Every structure is written in C-alpha cells, then in structure tokens.
Amino acid sequence: MSIFERYLTLWVGLCIVAGIAAGHFLPDLFQSLGSLEYAKVNIPMAVLIWLMIIPMLVRIDFMSLRQVGRYWRGIGVTVFINWAIKPFSMALLGWVFIGWLFRPLLPEVQIDSYIAGLIILAAAPCTAMVFVWSNLVKGEPHFTLSQVALNDAIMVVAFAPIVGLLLGLSAITVPWDTLLLSVGLYIVVPVVAAQLYRRWLFANGGVAAMNRVLSVLQPISIASLLVTLVMLFGFQGEQIVAQPTIILLLAVPILIQVYLNSGLAYYLNRVTGEQHCVAGPSALIGASNFFELAVAAAIALFGFNSGAALATVVGVLVEVPVMLSVVWIVNRSQGWYENGAAVRRNTKAKAAE
Known part of the structure; x- marks a missing residue:
C-alpha cells in the first residue's frame, strides 16, 4: 500500500480544510470553475475524473473474464451482493437514517439529495483500491482481477437503471439525459479508452511499457483526486462550517452498509464452501x-453544491479506515472460516483430485 493509500483519510481531511479555506477566500474562482459547463457537464471536473479513472482502468484486463468460471462460488456471491443487495440496502439505510432518524439535524432542502448521493455511492462497485485490500488479505489475484473486470462490464449496463430506479423510489426526479450522459462519459468512454491504450502499450513494449506508464499515471490520478476534493469542499464549505455534524451523520449509513455487506458476502462464501483466499x-x-x-x-x-456530492465525498473520507478494519476481521477469522463444514468438504475434495 502506497503512502497515499495508507493515509487517504488524512489527505481527504487536509483537502476539506484547504477547500473550505479556498472557497472562503477565493469565491469568484470557484464560481468561474463551476460555470464552465457544456450539456450539464462541468468541463474541469470531467477532465479530472478522466485523469482519475483511466489509469485505474488501464490495469484491468477484460480477457480475465475467461477465468470467471474457476471461482464461480465467489463470483456468484460478489455479484449478488454488489448488484442485488448493496444499492438497495444503502437506499433503505438512507431512508431510515437520513430521511427519518437524522432528519431534524440536517438541512431540510438537502435531505433528498443526501439520500441520492448515498444511492449513487453504493451503485458503483470499487475498481482500484480493491487490489490493495485483496493483497492485504492474501487474496487470490486471478479472482480479484476477473471479479473487477466483470463488475466493470456490468456497470456499463446496470449503473444507470439501478440509480434511476432507486432515485425514482425515493421520489427524486431523475434527469435521465444527464444520468445516461454520465454513464457514457465516466464509464463507457474511460473503459474503451483504457482498453485501447492498454492494447497499444502491450503491442509496443509489453509489461515493461505498462509498468513505466502506470508509474507516471498513478501520481496524476492521485493529484486529480485531491484537486477534485478541494474543488468540492470549496463549494461545500459554507454548509459544512454551518453544520459540521453533517459529515458524521452521513458516515453512519455508509459504515453500517460496509459492515453489513462485507459480513454477508463473507458468510455466504463460507456457506457455499469457497476458499478463504477468494x-x-x-x-x-x-x-x-x-x-x-x-x-x-x-x-x-x-x-457541486448538492448534498449528493457531499455524501459521496464522505464515502471517500471513511473508505480507508473502515476497509482496513474489514481486512483485520477477515485475517483474524481465517481459522473460524476454514472450519466451516462446506469449506472443509470442498478442501478435501480438491485435495483428492
């Protein structure tokens, strides 16, 4: 894990401070950046997002989808959790905590927007940081790669319908043209561009060329994320200063969602007899x-000024500490996991082959 990844929460915290200060002292700059739009897309933000996402997607080899059948239990469980449970459980948690329990403590005009942000956050399975978490639990790398490739392929077609459905159920008006444009800009275009660039790299230098390029792109990706966070908090600063507890309240459903879905996935893998490394x-x-x-x-x-944007950034803030706690639980419980009846049975069957 790099220094940036290890201390992601610290960097996000510093970006919060820097963004709030910049928004307070340079309001005209942020208003100018916010006005640079075309077809409801903010141009500076689009560039930053591409610089963040494309280096991550260059790592993904979609040819690894051929290995999906080797880990069918783990693949089945993960797809079930990512697409049939997680977005819907987050929507439920958002309605319960943000729409009901915490409602008196939050700005009324932003309630629906906060819930929308939580739904959007849960509808997009992780791509880059997963490789870090997998390494920390001594995970099977081929499973991780094939699962991420499969999730990215599913995301192309499932992200917009799931987000649209859950926003509609939340009585939030769905701007379908903007939603579909976002899928095209931030999923389809980066995936296609990354895969074309990946093929070109392997055709003109192989693995060595790939490693050289990634060593350059990774810092650019990190810098783009930090600049994006500063911009977001520059726009959100007044709201946060007025009610700093908003971040803590938004973190509650996110934390519950992480432990709920990771625990359920872990348990279902144990019930089906999958190896611990998967x-x-x-x-x-x-x-x-x-x-x-x-x-x-x-x-x-x-x-930029929406509660939805703030809710997604809170997800960035809690990502590292909460996922490291899940890593700790998974590592410490390996003995209990491998003592499961189905796991022992499948282990004996593999040994006998």
Whole structure:
C-alpha cells in the first residue's frame, strides 16, 4: 500500500480544510470553475475524473473474464451482493437514517439529495483500491482481477437503471439525459479508452511499457483526486462550517452498509464452501465503492453544491479506515472460516483430485 493509500483519510481531511479555506477566500474562482459547463457537464471536473479513472482502468484486463468460471462460488456471491443487495440496502439505510432518524439535524432542502448521493455511492462497485485490500488479505489475484473486470462490464449496463430506479423510489426526479450522459462519459468512454491504450502499450513494449506508464499515471490520478476534493469542499464549505455534524451523520449509513455487506458476502462464501483466499477479496469487493465514479455522477446530476456530492465525498473520507478494519476481521477469522463444514468438504475434495 502506497503512502497515499495508507493515509487517504488524512489527505481527504487536509483537502476539506484547504477547500473550505479556498472557497472562503477565493469565491469568484470557484464560481468561474463551476460555470464552465457544456450539456450539464462541468468541463474541469470531467477532465479530472478522466485523469482519475483511466489509469485505474488501464490495469484491468477484460480477457480475465475467461477465468470467471474457476471461482464461480465467489463470483456468484460478489455479484449478488454488489448488484442485488448493496444499492438497495444503502437506499433503505438512507431512508431510515437520513430521511427519518437524522432528519431534524440536517438541512431540510438537502435531505433528498443526501439520500441520492448515498444511492449513487453504493451503485458503483470499487475498481482500484480493491487490489490493495485483496493483497492485504492474501487474496487470490486471478479472482480479484476477473471479479473487477466483470463488475466493470456490468456497470456499463446496470449503473444507470439501478440509480434511476432507486432515485425514482425515493421520489427524486431523475434527469435521465444527464444520468445516461454520465454513464457514457465516466464509464463507457474511460473503459474503451483504457482498453485501447492498454492494447497499444502491450503491442509496443509489453509489461515493461505498462509498468513505466502506470508509474507516471498513478501520481496524476492521485493529484486529480485531491484537486477534485478541494474543488468540492470549496463549494461545500459554507454548509459544512454551518453544520459540521453533517459529515458524521452521513458516515453512519455508509459504515453500517460496509459492515453489513462485507459480513454477508463473507458468510455466504463460507456457506457455499469457497476458499478463504477468494472469500476475503469477495467480502471487500462486496463492501467497497468506486467513489471516483460516484463523485462524478453526483456532481453531474445534482451539482457541486448538492448534498449528493457531499455524501459521496464522505464515502471517500471513511473508505480507508473502515476497509482496513474489514481486512483485520477477515485475517483474524481465517481459522473460524476454514472450519466451516462446506469449506472443509470442498478442501478435501480438491485435495483428492
């Protein structure tokens, strides 16, 4: 894990301070940046998002989808959690906590927007950081790669319908043209561009060329994320200063969602008899979020000043500490996991082959 990844929460905290200060002292600059739009897409933000996402997607080899059948139990569990449970459980938690329990403590005009941001956050399974979490639990790398590739492929067709459905159920007006444009800009275009660039790199230098390019792109991706966060908090500063508890309240459903879905994925893998080296990354993939995409979609749909944008950024804030706690649980519980009847049975069957 790089220094940036290890201390992501610290960097986000510093970006909050820097963004709030910049928004207070340079309001005209932020208003100018916010006005640079075309077809409801903020141009500076679109560029930053591409610089964040494309380096991550260059790592993904979609040819690894051929290996999906080797880990069918873990793949099945993770897909079930990511697409049939996580977005819907987050919507429920958002309605319960933000729409009901915490409602008196939050700005009334932003309630629906906060819930929308939580839904968008949960509808995008993690892509990049998953490789870090998988390594920390000694996960099967081929499973992790094939699962991420499959999730990215599903995201192309499932992200917009799921977000649209849940926003509609929340009585939030769905700007379908903007939602579909966001999918095209922040999923389809980066995936296609990254895969074409990946093929070109391997055709003109192989693995060495790939490693050289990634060593350059990774810092650019990190810098783009930090600049994006400063911009977001520059627009959100007044709201946060007025009610700093908003961040803590938004973190509650996110934390519950992570532990709920990671625990369920881990348990289902144990029940089906999957190996621990697959169950670990399955649980982590099932719980974590593609927050870069979520931030971009929330801004495109609701704007910089929206509660939706703030809710997705809170997801970035809590990502590292909460996922590291899940890593700790997975590692410490390996003995309990491998003592499961189905796991022992499948282990004996593999040994006998």
